[in-house]
Amino acid sequence: xxxxxxxxxxxxxxxxxxxxxxxxxxxxxxxxxxxxxxxxxxxxxxxxxxxxxxxxxxxxxxxxxxxxxxxxxxxxxxxxxxxxxxxxxxxxxxxxxxxxxxxxxxxxxxxxxxx
Amino acid sequence: xxxxxxxxxxxxxxxxxxxxxxxxxxxxxxxxxxxxxxxxxxxxxxxxxxxxxxxxxxxxxxxxxxxxxxxxxxxxxxxxxxxxxxxxxxxxxxxxxxxxxxxxxxxxxxxxxxxxxxxxxxxxxxxxxxxxxxxxxxxxxxxxxxxxxxxxxxxxxxxxxxxxxxxxxxxxxxxxxxxxxxxxxxxxxxxxxxxxxxxxxxxxxxxxxxxxxxxxxxxxxxxxxxxxxxxxxxxxxxxxxxxxxxxxxxxxxxxxxxxxxxxxxxxxxxxxxxxxxxxxxxxxxxxxxxxxxxxxxxxxxxxxxxxxxxxxxxxxxxxxxxxxxxxxxxxxxxxxxxxxxxxxxxxxxxxxxxxxxxxxxxxxxxxxxxxxxxxxxxxxxxxxxxxxxxxxxxxxxxxxxxxxxxxxxxxxxxxxxxxxxxxxxxxxxxxxxxxxxxxxxxxxxxxxxxxxxxxxxxxxxxxxxxxxxxxxxxxxxxxx
Numbered sequence: 001x002x003x004x005x006x007x008x009x010x011x012x013x014x015x016x017x018x019x020x021x022x023x024x025x026x027x028x029x030x031x032x033x034x035x036x037x038x039x040x041x042x043x044x045x046x047x048x049x050x051x052x053x054x055x056x057x058x059x060x061x062x063x064x065x066x067x068x069x070x071x072x073x074x075x076x077x078x079x080x081x082x083x084x085x086x087x088x089x090x091x092x093x094x095x096x097x098x099x100x101x102x103x104x105x106x107x108x109x110x111x112x113x114x115x
Numbered sequence: 116x117x118x119x120x121x122x123x124x125x126x127x128x129x130x131x132x133x134x135x136x137x138x139x140x141x142x143x144x145x146x147x148x149x150x151x152x153x154x155x156x157x158x159x160x161x162x163x164x165x166x167x168x169x170x171x172x173x174x175x176x177x178x179x180x181x182x183x184x185x186x187x188x189x190x191x192x193x194x195x196x197x198x199x200x201x202x203x204x205x206x207x208x209x210x211x212x213x214x215x216x217x218x219x220x221x222x223x224x225x226x227x228x229x230x231x232x233x234x235x236x237x238x239x240x241x242x243x244x245x246x247x248x249x250x251x252x253x254x255x256x257x258x259x260x261x262x263x264x265x266x267x268x269x270x271x272x273x274x275x276x277x278x279x280x281x282x283x284x285x286x287x288x289x290x291x292x293x294x295x296x297x298x299x300x301x302x303x304x305x306x307x308x309x310x311x312x313x314x315x316x317x318x319x320x321x322x323x324x325x326x327x328x329x330x331x332x333x334x335x336x337x338x339x340x341x342x343x344x345x346x347x348x349x350x351x352x353x354x355x356x357x358x359x360x361x362x363x364x365x366x367x368x369x370x371x372x373x374x375x376x377x378x379x380x381x382x383x384x385x386x387x388x389x390x391x392x393x394x395x396x397x398x399x400x401x402x403x404x405x406x407x408x409x410x411x412x413x414x415x416x417x418x419x420x421x422x423x424x425x426x427x428x429x430x431x432x433x434x435x436x437x438x439x440x441x442x443x444x445x446x447x448x449x450x451x452x453x454x455x456x457x458x459x460x461x462x463x464x465x466x467x468x469x470x471x472x473x474x475x476x477x478x479x480x481x482x483x484x485x486x487x488x489x490x491x492x493x494x495x496x497x498x499x500x501x502x503x504x505x506x507x508x509x510x511x512x513x514x515x516x517x518x519x520x521x522x523x524x525x526x527x528x529x530x531x532x533x534x535x536x537x538x539x540x541x542x543x544x545x546x547x548x549x550x551x552x553x554x555x556x557x558x559x560x561x562x563x564x565x566x567x568x569x570x571x572x573x574x575x576x577x578x579x580x581x582x583x584x585x586x587x588x589x590x591x592x593x594x595x
Contacts, residue, residue: 022380068416
């Protein structure tokens, strides 16, 4: 079975959260390809989400598929996301909201020039 | 074991750890065996008899360690070494000159009863099982908060220094200005009314927290000024004869994905959308501090679609980097100034991997960069954020000049065209600073044309990519 990776921040959040959580999942790529075709990505996402929906009896609040990237973002309760992370279609599960920022702040002038 | 340690061990083979001792006396072995630095009070503890193996033996003095990075960095003051000590509440007593000579395997903070050092997997296991140790935790990245380094500027020069340094005007003289090349630009947005930018923006979109396209799509705007500045460097149009853009006819596909900057789906939404718009290059002057590997498969997808990701390495200095700018499969960009000196703030880091172990891959113009900001203004900024769009713009010029070249071939040509100056340490600059004309020659296998072009852009006699095939080839050759 292909290796699966769960972002520790998401794991922590799923344990702690009582309300809904936002997460981002990437899909296992098909054999001999880096990413599934856009339509196949949509089908695989729907398949995994429907399986968990049937299992738990309820679905996610909102989701958005990144069909060119083999990935999707989803908002659901923590139990739903925990089950979804276990599905065979999933490769990486990560928290949507990270603690740190991607913004790279400009440095101050005094530090700018040095060998 | 904390996830931070796991991630560091996976990425670099070693990890910085903080070891909290059960009692101060437990550290006696540190002084006895290593003779390493310690503060007041250790001499007394050294007298404490303890026949057990020293805790110092659990640490490694690795070339990958933070202390080694600092020791070799040539920093003269305000080093991160000092900040580590300050963070732990300990004054550094020895001059930095002495500290540089032999990076210690472990540092001891007697007042705190804490050790700070670098361990490998074996050392970590030994520490975790030692009854003198209360807890082992990951050492979080040192994150100084820099004030903005921004200064109002006017366009005094007809061509900014960064454009000259990359030899962009020589491309323009041949009619090569990036025409027909779409460059993805993920940032704080872009000011669509700026005279240097309004004709450069081919497409603009904004995304919500789940990465969903805002509908209707707003007019191009910037939530700050970072995005307008980076966009101007990639493809800013000349205004009154003054140039800020490396590729002044390239088309920007610009996505507003950062305000808070911490929402993954917004960035993915922007990438997904830009891919669908036919970009050839993705310029991203953003990244998470430290090693965060969740974007690796996403970057692999970009590469598989023949898109060249050009990404800033970060502004936190030696021994640091940001993700995805520290991945092996991106063009990782650091910053240099007009004299080709590496900017003190420019991040650099070695990783325990065989492929592309050192980041950044190269350095570009990143100090005193004048470019566009909202309101029709211009400002001077420093940062690897400013160096990154220069390299993205250079890639756009090369892609127009050699339209059949792949992203891998363009990357390899840029790498081969890099040169380290006399003041560029390899561990800071890696391959060095690129020369656009040399990159062209590597890419096409022909001399850079001189004189005026005859109707068509730069002629290419040889098949594009003939001289530059793979990233790995470029790495080997550039390190010779």
